[in-house]
Amino acid sequence: MRGKLDVLPVHALLRFALREDRSGVLELERGGQHGRIAFQHGWVLEAISPAVRGRAVDRLSTEQALAELIGWTTGEFSLDLMMQDCAREVALEIDLSRLVREALIARA
DSSP: OEEETTTSOHHHHHHHHHHTTOEEEEEEEETTEEEEEEEETTEEEEEEETTTTEEOOSHHHHHHHHHHHHTOOSSEEEEEEESSOOSSOOOSOOBHHHHHHHHHHHHO
């Protein structure tokens, strides 16, 4: 699925994937900046954002990358929902649902 973030925001895309208990990758682009969130059944596999400068490898940098990307309100997205689980284990054990809630509260 592809679209514009001003029509379908990041938090809505992630909530859809969570509600459907799906795994996938959300790719984001805004003004030449790129972001990526990979998730598996509500758990974060990786997050990449411009502010974190590359792949977030620990809990703090992953949460920072997700908070930044959830705040993007303009740009474009590509959401690839997978029918099967990713072949990777969930190492960080970061609850995507909690992070979406926290990021929305912080923006309010």
